[in-house]
Amino acid sequence: MSTKTLSVGIPCYNSAEYMDHAISSILEGAHFSDDIQVIVVDDGSTKDDTFAKAKAWEARYPDLVKAVHQENGGHGMAVLSALEAADGVYFKVCDSDDWYDGDALDSLMKTLRSFIDYDVRVDLVVTNYVYEHVEDGKQNVIDYRFALRRNKVLTWEKIGHFGYDQNLLMHALCYRTDILRDGGIPMPAHTFYVDNIYAYVPLPRCKTLYYLDVDLYRYFIGREDQSVNEKVMAGRIDQQLRVTRIMMDAYHLYDDVESTKLRTYMLDYMNLMMAVCSIFARLSDVPNARLNCDALWEYFKQYDKRMYNYCRKGLIGIGANLPTKMGEKTSIGLYRIIQKVVKFN
CATH class of the missing domain: 1.20.58 (Methane Monooxygenase Hydroxylase; Chain G, domain 1)
Structure with missing residues (x-):
């Protein structure tokens, strides 16, 4: 039986410089509640003390944080390691250079708890995400207001039209953990862009979805070595x-x-x-x-x-x-x- 409402996996590779912000944004946004779980996966870091930092967070909050080490396998393998370690009814990913908005996470946690408390089966919860552009300080919010009815449990036949800038990317998705585990996710090792697989392959398994109109995920854009450069x-x-x-x-x-x-x-x-x-x-x-x-x-x-x-x-x-x-x-x-x-x- 799951002991947590939400598990958040944070894949890390040489992330010591910025991973604290991601971890603290989740814990603080959830008010350090005992039903949040952060799983920090060190993907065989070689240049810094990523795993030591993860272990320090675990030592400080042993009931809320898990530190996992794996041999280097890439982003997809780190997501799968976090999924394997997850105790939550729901599962979400946060990359180590990104972060969550506190008020939005509080709203998500309340929504997920209500589904669990009232035994309402919702397989996928969709929230907005925000491109945070470091070079000019501008933001670009991706929302789903014209594609999905807000605050309603929906089936796929009740969705509207998605614009080409409204794909349900990893940043927007909070799956029930069993949806991801039942059937698996075909993530290849040592491969970037696997978030597309994560955001595509599990969808037909989801029979119900829910749109919570909050700007939760903050997606950092601007590093020269970033995979989307x-x-x-x-x-x-x-x-x-x-x-x-x-x-x-x-x-x-x-x-x-x-x-x-x-x-x-x-x-x-x-x-x-x-x-x-x-x-x-x-x-x-x-x-x-x-x-x-x-x-x-x-x-x-x-x-x-x-x-x-x-x-x-x-x-x-x-x-x-x-x-x-x-x-x-x-x-x-x-x-x-x-x-x-x-x-x-």
């Missing part, structure tokens, strides 16, 4: 292709997903993932990046022709794959216009 993404195109292939292989969406609205949402998500692959294959200096991306498109066509047609022959697929050198420049230019509007990296 454009140059970094271009250099890691092979990992983007790997993650997209895993998501693709998870479902034949037209056959496996009964809800038409959830199917459409997941098709749109896959559409964006393939467009990102196409754009960054063009931006990348990695040998054979474009050939490997073209091979993924061909695999997609053989894997599921209907899904392929939806992604390749729609406006986004066409726009991301314009032929000729001028078309390539246009595709990249369109991406950069969208990036400036949405400000996602």
